[in-house]
Each structure stands twice: as structure tokens, then as C-alpha cells.
Amino acid sequence: MTGRRNDPQGLRRRILDAAFDRFVARGYAATPLQDLRAESGATGGAFAHHFPTKKALALAVIEDRVAEAVARAWIEPVERAPTAREGVALAFERIAAGLEAQGEVRGCPLNTLALEVAGQDAELSAAAAALFARWRGAIATKLRADLAAGRLRPLDAEAAAAFVVAAYSGAMAQARAAQDPSLLRLCAAETDRWLAAGG
Amino acid sequence: MTGRRNDPQGLRRRILDAAFDRFVARGYAATPLQDLRAESGATGGAFAHHFPTKKALALAVIEDRVAEAVARAWIEPVERAPTAREGVALAFERIAAGLEAQGEVRGCPLNTLALEVAGQDAELSAAAAALFARWRGAIATKLRADLAAGRLRPLDAEAAAAFVVAAYSGAMAQARAAQDPSLLRLCAAETDRWLAAGG
Numbered sequence: 001m002t003g004r005r006n007d008p009q010g011l012r013r014r015i016l017d018a019a020f021d022r023f024v025a026r027g028y029a030a031t032p033l034q035d036l037r038a039e040s041g042a043t044g045g046a047f048a049h050h051f052p053t054k055k056a057l058a059l060a061v062i063e064d065r066v067a068e069a070v071a072r073a074w075i076e077p078v079e080r081a082p083t084a085r086e087g088v089a090l091a092f093e094r095i096a097a098g099l100e101a102q103g104e105v106r107g108c109p110l111n112t113l114a115l116e117v118a119g120q121d122a123e124l125s126a127a128a129a130a131l132f133a134r135w136r137g138a139i140a141t142k143l144r145a146d147l148a149a150g151r152l153r154p155l156d157a158e159a160a161a162a163f164v165v166a167a168y169s170g171a172m173a174q175a176r177a178a179q180d181p182s183l184l185r186l187c188a189a190e191t192d193r194w195l196a197a198g199g
Numbered sequence: 200m201t202g203r204r205n206d207p208q209g210l211r212r213r214i215l216d217a218a219f220d221r222f223v224a225r226g227y228a229a230t231p232l233q234d235l236r237a238e239s240g241a242t243g244g245a246f247a248h249h250f251p252t253k254k255a256l257a258l259a260v261i262e263d264r265v266a267e268a269v270a271r272a273w274i275e276p277v278e279r280a281p282t283a284r285e286g287v288a289l290a291f292e293r294i295a296a297g298l299e300a301q302g303e304v305r306g307c308p309l310n311t312l313a314l315e316v317a318g319q320d321a322e323l324s325a326a327a328a329a330l331f332a333r334w335r336g337a338i339a340t341k342l343r344a345d346l347a348a349g350r351l352r353p354l355d356a357e358a359a360a361a362f363v364v365a366a367y368s369g370a371m372a373q374a375r376a377a378q379d380p381s382l383l384r385l386c387a388a389e390t391d392r393w394l395a396a397g398g
Contacts, residue, residue, distance in 0.1 A: 026318040030228035107314060111369070114376040115311045119225040129376035136373075162382055163389035166369030170310070173368050174335075174361060177313040177328040183361055190362035194393050 012050045014040040019057050020065035024109045028116050062127040069109045070131055075138040083151055084142035085195040088164055092188035099181040107176035111169040136161040167191045211249045213239040218256050219264035223308045227315050261326040268308045269330055274337040282350055283341035284394040287363055291387035298380040306375035310368040335360040366390045
């Protein structure tokens with residue numbers, strides 16, 4: 001315990017890791033704070049020092065852990081790929097391969113948390129909406145670069161970006177319910193065909 | 200109360216209506232049974248007679264109310280339309296017009312509940328997965344009829360149906376987070392363009 005008391009940033013990280021994991025896997029309302037205290041090894045006082053309320057914790061989970069997950073799974077591959085189409089295909093491919101390796105479909109962290117908190121808190125919902133907007137923005141920026149370089153037939157980059165995010169989010173919802181990653185593969189192939197045709 | 204006691208099916212309906220409403224708007228875990236008892240005017244004993252557990256209530260909500268919502272919003276318009284493309288466009292249009300009239304985006308009942316219960320109970324999740332499959336099945340059946348009649352370029356009807364459901368579900372998730380029905384309109388237009396091009 002002494003080591004933990006002397007490492008407040010380590011404790012904050014452990015709490016966020018545990019909360020991200022449980023909120024996405026099980027749900028925000030369904031996770032008792034007591035479980036997160038036990039899992040992170042925090043005393044009540046240390047926990048409350050970092051996160052005075054469950055809502056403060058959820059906001060940090062969204063703005064820190066969920067934002068990181070969206071950046072790693074989607075924004076970075078799209079930004080680094082030669083074209084939007086290749087970036088989108090790579091993001092789908094890595095996620096589908098990850099689900100197949102895990103043998104379990106845990107679902108998209110943003111989609112899962114966004115839908116739950118939408119009914120519970122306007123500020124949490126706005127934080128989730130901002131991440132969806134950032135994700136769409138990265139895809140739209142890449143699509144506009146493709147358009148400027150003549151690599152795509154004319155399309156509305158904002159609408160196409162919303163459609164890619166929708167196809168992925170909705171595919172993950174179906175895959176999670178059925179515990180079947182092949183639904184993600186089917187939608188990845190359709191998204192690719194649609195982008196190949198110029199959106 | 201006498202009238203209510205003499206109308207067990209009416210009481211069951213009121214409980215299901217209240218539960219559907221709260222589970223979709225606020226969440227399954229976040230809704231105390233006590234609120235549903237109060238709203239439906241049920242005594243504890245009468246409530247427990249119809250729904251001995253919260254899970255039994257959630258299963259009935261999914262298999263009865265959510266199934267009805269999917270049938271009315273999607274399966275019936277698609278089955279009755281001349282083509283899958285027209286049925287899909289009509290479903291999107293009615294839902295978008297409804298959101299604009301309400302001035303509030305409550306989200307897709309199936310998507311919202313499916314993502315939450317997936318982490319909490321395998322039987323509830325399987326019930327949600329069965330509704331997704333029925334929804335995809337209705338669209339795939341219509342697409343196969345269009346293919347047989349030469350009204351569509353060759354496509355994989357199962358994959359295309361999963362893609363339509365994904366595009367809609369993911370569009371509603373973004374629209375709900377941002378409280379902005381225009382995200383649904385954008386994705387409806389992209390889905391229509393994709394189907395017009397033959398999937």
C-alpha cells in the first residue's frame with residue numbers, strides 16, 4: 001500500500017483502467033464504484049481525491065481512455081494510410097482480427113458508452129458526441145485529401161465520414177449482440193466496395 | 200385500484216410500456232424496479248406475479264415491445280415497398296421525420312438495449328441478437344426478390360442487409376449522442392446512393 005500511496009498518478013491510471021474496462025464490458029450504471037475501489041486498490045479517500053463523483057470518473061474515462069481507443073483504432077490508421085479507403089480497410093481489418101483472436105466481441109467502447117450515457121447525463125453525452133465528431137473529422141479530412149488529389153469520384157466528405165462511422169458502429173453492435181465477428185467482416189467488405197465505387 | 204386489479208393484462212401492458220420507455224431512454228441497469236411499480240400503479244405482489252425478476256421483465260420488453268418497434272419501423276415498410284431500396288428509404292424517412300417532430304433523438308430501441316444487456320446477461324443478449332437477425336432477414340428477403348426480378352445488380356443479400364442495419368444503427372448512435380437528426384439524414388442519403396448503385 002505504501003508504494004501505491006506514493007504514486008497518485010499510478011493510482012489514477014489504475015482507477016481509469018478498471019473503470020474503462022467495466023463501463024464498456026458491463027455498463028456505467030451497472031458498475032458499482034465499490035468494485036472499482038477494490039480492483040484499483042484505492043482507499044475511499046484516495047479514490048474520492050481523484051474522482052469526487054461517479055460522473056467525474058465517467059467523464060475522464062470518455063475523454064482519456066475512450067478517446068485513446070478511438071485514436072489508436074481509427075484516427076491513426078486513417079491519418080497514416082495513403083488513402084481514406086486504405087485507412088478504413090486497415091482499421092476494420094485490425095479490429096476484426098483482434099475480435100477473432102480474443103474469441104469474444106466486446107463492442108466499440110465509444111458506441112457502447114455513448115448510447116448508455118445519452119439517457120443519463122447531458123455532459124457525458126456531449127463528451128461522447130465530441131469524440132464521434134473528431135473521428136468523423138479525421139475520415140473527412142482524409143477523404144478531402146483524396147478528392148483534392150483526384151483519387152476519388154466527387155462525394156460529400158462529411159456525409160461519407162458519418163456513413164463510415166455508422167457502418168462500423170452498427171456492425172459492432174450486431175457483432176456484439178450475436179458474439180459473431182463475421183458481421184463486422186461483412187460490413188467491412190461492403191464499406192470497402194462503396195468507397196471503391198467512389199462513395 | 201379495483202379496475203386495475205380486475206385487468207391483469209392491462210396491468211401487464213402498463214408495466215411493459217413503462218419499462219420499454221425507461222429502459223430505452225435511461226437504461227436497463229439505471230432504472231429501479233420501484234419506479235416502474237409506481238408508474239404502472241402495480242402493487243409489489245401484482246408486479247411480481249407478471250415479472251418475478253427484472254430479467255424476466257427485460258426479456259418481455261425485448262421480445263414484445265422492442266420486436267414491435269422493429270417490425271413497425273423497419274420490417275413492415277420493407278415488406279410492403281415495391282423494392283428494398285424504396286422500403287429502406289421510407290423507413291429512414293419516417294424515423295428522421297419523427298425525430299425532427301419530437302425535437303429529441305431517443306435512439307434505436309434495439310441498438311440501445313442490445314449494447315447495454317450484452318455485457319450483463321447472455322439470454323437477454325441472445326434475444327436482442329435474434330431481433331437483429333429477423334430485421335436483417337426481412338431486408339435480405341426483399342433484396343433477393345429484387346435480384347430475382349432483375350431490379351438490382353448482383354450483390355450478397357445477407358451482407359447488404361447487415362450493412363443497411365449497421366448504417367442505420369450507427370447513424371442513430373451518432374444522432375443520439377449529438378442530439379442531431381441530420382446525421383441520420385446524411386446516412387440515409389448515403390445508404391440510398393449505395394443501393395441505387397446496386398449495393
